[in-house]
Amino acid sequence: MKCFPLLIIGSAYALPTWFINSPDNKEFVCLEHHVSNPIQSIWAPEHRNHVQRVLAAIGKHYDGTGVLEGVRLGPSGNYGESQYPAGGNWGFKGKPMHIHIGYWAGDPDAVISFRNYLEGKYGAIAHLNQAWGEAHPSFESIEPMLPVQYMKPRGRLDMTDWYTRSMTDWCEWWAVETRKAMPATKIYQSSGGWGFREAGTDFSGQTKSMVKIQGGIRMTNETDSLAQNIYINRLAATAARHYQVPIGYEPASSHTARGVVGRIYNTVITGGDHWFTYHLNLFNHPMAIAQWLENAHWLDQRKQPFVEIAVYYPETMNQLDDSAFRHLYAWGFYPRVAAIRQHIEVDHLDETLIRDGFLSKYKALIFAWGDVIEPDVLEKIDQWCREGGTLIYPSFPKGNLSTVDGDSGIFKAWSNGDTGKGAFHRFRGDMEPPDLYARFVHEVLLNDRDLHPWTQAALKTRHPEQVFFSIREDGRMLAINYSDQNARVTLDGTFDEEIPPFTIRLLPAGK
Incomplete structure (x- = not known):
């Protein structure tokens, strides 16, 4: 058995007391209340120094030893993910902290970064004022504001683009530094949430950023809802396939027995690299164990989908x-x-x-x-x-x-x-x-x-709600009945089958 650890350096619950009391402690500050929390600002140069130091120490101890399956990166956020603070109050030493979904761009280093971004884009303050419909005397007079406060769409887009790019660039830098420290280890970025802009998570951008180090990405947001798992993670899965980046999946927290089969199905139809769950999601209920034993073999039949x-x-x-x-x-x-x-x-x-x-x-x-x-x-x-x-x-x-x-x-x-x-x-x-x-x-x-005739066959297949299809590279359709009733699926001249509840079935190729 090998370990697959999550590397966390800047999240509040991972910080040591000596660091909290040091001048290097540079915290995020929200724009909504101008209040900080202990999660470290991604714009602070002091934080970069500590990330490099810790990653180098981890790499020196573990890289190439054969004890790691891989490592997962936790560059920011509440728990160690590629996003800004959101929900979840895991503060320093378990203490409550100021935490909410919002824009965490109020610290001094964030202000400097925003000004540099704007000056690099516009060159002259007159050009910015024309685009924004405002009258700033200089770039030094500008600070990040909540997106709703900008007078024109371009001003808001500049703020949110900078905010999102900052997180993507930070996560890419983290990945590059980890690769320097661990050249012989598999590396996966951690992406969660559901795409809301306050999180700063750019699913395609963060996936693309892992190409540079030949790394992968793990989505950390799956639930019992198969439909939700598909639509929230499909952008990342699409990007992973096109950029040839390995992708894996993790639940946001708990899931039931039906979540076992649903999550396996989503991993299989996207050619997922790995499937993770917390042990109690399986071992706390006999039905979950049964679903795992019945469906785990599908993970050996992962293929990329045929999608037009x-x-x-x-x-x-x-x-x-x-x-x-x-x-x-x-x-x-x-x-x-x-x-x-x-x-x-x-x-x-x-x-x-x-x-x-x-x-x-x-x-x-x-x-x-x-x-x-x-x-x-x-x-x-x-x-x-x-x-x-x-x-x-x-x-x-x-x-x-x-x-x-x-x-x-x-x-x-x-x-x-x-x-x-x-x-x-x-x-x-x-x-x-x-x-x-x-x-x-x-x-x-x-x-x-x-x-293609395969796509037409999928469109012509009659089925009840909560039955999903995915066309494989060989034209066969992998179906799942994600309901508690038997489901009949019919394609005239090809198949007419009944699929039991919460069951995966491989169907013949359409003609």
């Missing part, structure tokens, strides 16, 4: 508006995507993946939320459409898709049929319940003759 359809992940809207991701159980992006996933497997593409050219691997792109996008990304989507891609767009938001600066010319062209060799389909019905739009998407895709 993508959903646009609205990261620009996420930075501009809380509606997209901030409230996990609210009305934004995820309910729409969950409904679509009941009909067909989809990947998620954000601005990073589209800029890196991965849209070319798909035949259809579905919009589910958001009506603001950066112009260079919109131009790439337009070019892809004109070369034969299919676009599907919802009825809400009611306005046109436009750039951050308000240009909706490309969207108007699509609406008028100007799509080159491609196609544009606009849903005109109600967006509630979400399955109304999902059924519209289903019908559009059924009539898309450019889709």
Whole structure:
């Protein structure tokens, strides 16, 4: 047996007393209350020195000894993750601390970093004032504010982009320093949350950052909800496949017996590198043990999925508006995507993946939320459409898709049929319940003759709710019935089978 430790240096519960009492203790400060907590600021140069020192000591003791399966990085956050403070009050020596989901960018080193970012982007304060619609006398007069306080969208985007990039850059630096200290050890970044911007977690960016050190990423947010595990982690899984980065999965805390089979299924259909759970999630209940014994063998049959359809992940809207991701159980992006996933497997593409050219691997792109996008990304989507891609767009938001600066010319062209060799389909019905739009998407895709016969077979398969399919590289469909009732799945001329509750089944390839 080998160890797979989590390396934590800056989170409050991992700090020694001598450090808390030293001048090197540089804490995060929130913008909401201007109150600090003991979690260390990622902008503090003193913190970098201690991270390098501790990583070097760990590497000297363990690297190359054969006792490690790998290491997981805990560069920031409450528990040791690649994000800013959020929930969970694990303070220094168990003491309560000021903690909440918010913007932790109020410490002096954060202010300096923000000013440097802005000066590097705009060069002259006059250019910034024009973009922001404000009148700052100099860069030294600017401090980070809550996103809602900026007068124009570009000001807010600059703040949230800097905030997000700071965490991505910090996590990449952590990974590089760990690789220097541990050249012979597998390294995985820890990514959690569900994409809300206050966390600072950029799933595609953090996955991409691990390419440099040939490392991997572990998602730390799975639950009993299979649908949630799929839609929250699909962006990272898509990025991991395209950047060829190993990905593994961990529960946020506890899960039940059904979570065992659901989590195994999600690992298998994304070609996951590893599957982790806390021992009591298995050993506290005989049903969980039974599910593990019955389904663990599927982990030996992991394959990458065959996916031709993508959903646009609205990261620009996420930075501009809380509606997209901030409230996990609210009305934004995820309910729409969950409904679509009941009909067909989809990947998620954000601005990073589209800029890196991965849209070319798909035949259809579905919009589910958001009506603001950066112009260079919109131009790439337009070019892809004109070369034969299919676009599907919802009825809400009611306005046109436009750039951050308000240009909706490309969207108007699509609406008028100007799509080159491609196609544009606009849903005109109600967006509630979400399955109304999902059924519209289903019908559009059924009539898309450019889709592969395997994809068409999955669309034609009749099944009840809570049955999910994933097309494998060999064309066979891996199905799961994630309900407590038997489920009949039928594809005319190919299969007609009944799948028991919470069961994975491999089905023949569609014709």
